Amino acid sequence: MKTETLEDVLFPGLHLTVRQVVAVDDDLIIDAAGCGPPGRCPQCERPATRVHSRYWRRIAGSPVGRHTMIVRLSVRRFFCDQRQCRRRTFAEQAEGLTEPRRRCSAALRSALKAVAVELGGRPGQRLCAKLRLHGRRTALLEQLTAPAVPDRAPRILGIDEFAFRRGRTYGTVLVDIETSRPVDVLPDRETSTVAAWLSEQPGAEIVCRDRLMAFTKASARQSPTHWRWQIAGTSSRTSRQPWRRSVADIVTACDSPRHREVNELVATGMSLSAIGRRLRLDRKTVRRYRNKDLDDLFASAQDRGHGVLDPYIDHVQHRFKAGCTSSMQIYRELLALGYTGGYHVVNRYVMTTRKGIAVPARTAPPPSPRTITSWIMRPQGTLSPSDAAQLEAARNACPEIVSVCDLAREFTDMLRHRRGHQLRSWIQKAELSGPDAIGVFADSIRQDLKAVTAGLTLPYSSGIVEGHVNRIKTIKRQMYGRASFTLLRARILLQP
Numbered sequence: 001m002k003t004e005t006l007e008d009v010l011f012p013g014l015h016l017t018v019r020q021v022v023a024v025d026d027d028l029i030i031d032a033a034g035c036g037p038p039g040r041c042p043q044c045e046r047p048a049t050r051v052h053s054r055y056w057r058r059i060a061g062s063p064v065g066r067h068t069m070i071v072r073l074s075v076r077r078f079f080c081d082q083r084q085c086r087r088r089t090f091a092e093q094a095e096g097l098t099e100p101r102r103r104c105s106a107a108l109r110s111a112l113k114a115v116a117v118e119l120g121g122r123p124g125q126r127l128c129a130k131l132r133l134h135g136r137r138t139a140l141l142e143q144l145t146a147p148a149v150p151d152r153a154p155r156i157l158g159i160d161e162f163a164f165r166r167g168r169t170y171g172t173v174l175v176d177i178e179t180s181r182p183v184d185v186l187p188d189r190e191t192s193t194v195a196a197w198l199s200e201q202p203g204a205e206i207v208c209r210d211r212l213m214a215f216t217k218a219s220a221r222q223s224p225t226h227w228r229w230q231i232a233g234t235s236s237r238t239s240r241q242p243w244r245r246s247v248a249d250i251v252t253a254c255d256s257p258r259h260r261e262v263n264e265l266v267a268t269g270m271s272l273s274a275i276g277r278r279l280r281l282d283r284k285t286v287r288r289y290r291n292k293d294l295d296d297l298f299a300s301a302q303d304r305g306h307g308v309l310d311p312y313i314d315h316v317q318h319r320f321k322a323g324c325t326s327s328m329q330i331y332r333e334l335l336a337l338g339y340t341g342g343y344h345v346v347n348r349y350v351m352t353t354r355k356g357i358a359v360p361a362r363t364a365p366p367p368s369p370r371t372i373t374s375w376i377m378r379p380q381g382t383l384s385p386s387d388a389a390q391l392e393a394a395r396n397a398c399p400e401i402v403s404v405c406d407l408a409r410e411f412t413d414m415l416r417h418r419r420g421h422q423l424r425s426w427i428q429k430a431e432l433s434g435p436d437a438i439g440v441f442a443d444s445i446r447q448d449l450k451a452v453t454a455g456l457t458l459p460y461s462s463g464i465v466e467g468h469v470n471r472i473k474t475i476k477r478q479m480y481g482r483a484s485f486t487l488l489r490a491r492i493l494l495q496p
């Protein structure tokens with residue numbers, strides 16, 4: 001057993017003598033003095049030999065029991081007697097307690113910093129008051145200084161965007177994939193900004209990114225030919241998202257009464273949120289139903305006219321009767337025949353023609369596109385018997401789901417087992433036999449083929465970046481949208 005002194009408890013490892021402890025209201029005032037060997041001159045680093053004077057410093061410390069600790073520290077000022085040194089005197093620092101010009105102890109400062117990083121200014125201030133930490137809001141915010149951006153980009157760099165507020169403005173977060181730490185935060189998601197960053201901080205060999213066009217351009221602009229490009233192929237969100245979108249589009253197309261309902265309410269001037277509440281739909285889903293593309297999708301060909309397609313109608317009808325119902329496939333054939341219109345015109349016409357294909361009447365409410373998507377994306381054999389049966393029913397109800405389902409499973413298989421070499425043949429199959437949405441997706445992959453192949457072959461994933469984007473969401477919620485970009489950036493980069 002070792003007897004602990006008051007000094008050992010309050011200032012472990014420091015050369016301080018406690019002279020007096022006085023409680024004044026909530027404050028515990030501790031008079032202490034430095035008693036160690038003379039300090040070293042900060043300029044020449046030689047030890048001092050003479051004391052110049054003493055003065056008092058007031059340092060706020062960590063709380064003790066129900067008290068706020070204040071250290072009244074008698075500090076020595078020393079002469080520096082080295083002739084060649086420009087410094088005449090210097091004050092001693094109690095390492096671990098005081099820092100030049102700071103009025104908080106090092107321990108209190110690290111506590112304030114932890115609170116500030118986790119909670120930000122105002123909520124942090126409230127917590128500090130409860131914990132008796134002397135942290136005014138400004139003192140808290142002072143702790144939030146973003147660390148310097150490294151000179152070189154990490155070898156494996158993750159890039160993703162995040163929404164600042166309600167999806168109206170976006171920023172970009174850059175993450176070191178190997179250490180999982182954020183490296184920088186950019187105030188927008190412009191190609192030029194990302195490209196400038198990549199040229200100012202060279203050194204990235206592999207970039208894990210979302211398949212956003214802006215970043216695609218930025219990386220292409222900056223990439224020396226030997227760069228291996230990587231998409232976020234193996235991450236859950238980004239790999240599923242295109243599928244979710246594709247599948248959702250197909251299933252909603254089979255679900256027209258809901259579409260009509262939404263648009264009738266839209267016509268009355270009701271807000272999207274109100275419609276969502278009335279129909280028990282997510283606001284985003286309501287927006288998708290209101291979407292102009294869907295209007296197009298359901299509009300009859302007679303209503304809209306399709307002049308640019310007129311010369312090719314015979315061909316389309318002929319191919320359709322021969323069993324080719326893929327708008328993408330037909331669109332490609334028409335291009336070869338000299339057609340100059342857009343894909344959507346062909347798609348609209350094919351959809352109208354296809355309307356005759358019956359979708360069996362449903363008695364129970366159909367599962368949502370999101371649910372069907374999650375069934376499709378899960379590895380086979382992990383579905384519960386009832387989910388498997390419902391998926392089977394969905395497959396029977398909609399021939400396109402069968403095709404989507406099989407293509408999606410092949411694709412996830414490529415992801416799981418890193419068979420990038422199979423991508424080219426998968427794309428061909430998707431374009432030839434897949435539903436249009438998958439065809440469009442496959443076509444977009446073809447335009448980014450190298451990166452996607454790399455993404456399906458290399459072991460890196462942008463799952464880590466995604467984790468950071470989620471953390472950013474939490475930080476933003478705490479800041480109630482009031483935070484400046486500088487503050488938000490500092491909190492993102494000061495990862496605990």
Ligand SMILES: [Zn+2]
Pocket residue numbers: 041042043044045046080081082085086087
């Ligand atoms: Zn000196």
